[in-house]
Amino acid sequence: MRILQNSGVPIYQQIAEQMKADILAGKMKQGDYLPSIRSLAKELKISVITTMKAYELLEAEGLVTAAQGKGFYVNAQDSEMLREQHLRKVEDALQEAIAAAKIAGISEAELKQTLEALLSMEE
Numbered sequence: 001m002r003i004l005q006n007s008g009v010p011i012y013q014q015i016a017e018q019m020k021a022d023i024l025a026g027k028m029k030q031g032d033y034l035p036s037i038r039s040l041a042k043e044l045k046i047s048v049i050t051t052m053k054a055y056e057l058l059e060a061e062g063l064v065t066a067a068q069g070k071g072f073y074v075n076a077q078d079s080e081m082l083r084e085q086h087l088r089k090v091e092d093a094l095q096e097a098i099a100a101a102k103i104a105g106i107s108e109a110e111l112k113q114t115l116e117a118l119l120s121m122e123e
Helices: 011-024 037-044 048-060 079-104 108-122
Strands: 064-067 071-074
Touching: 011 037, 011 048, 011 079, 037 048, 048 064, 048 071, 079 108
Parallel strands: none
Antiparallel strands: 064 071
16 A cells, blocks of 8 residues: 655545445455554554544445444445446546646647547557
């Protein structure tokens, strides 16, 4: 896990986002336990409170559940919900790309060509 001290994004949010990405990508499966709060805090050299805040954020999003005395584990993920979350990430990235293209003076046609070229490279 990579934490950037000077990114402007709170550390707890960076942790939560990276774990969320792992859960949505299937790297962390239903029933998998997250690292203990203390061990993750020690590993990242951060406060236990910061780690707890990250886990609480994941719990508020319904991605994990706290088990008394055992820690946090990954919830079952609804495939439709996962698809929606991925779609939201794609839409956000595309909106960012559109904004960057406007700033750079790239036309809609050029932007579409770029997207088509990138898609064909993936095949």
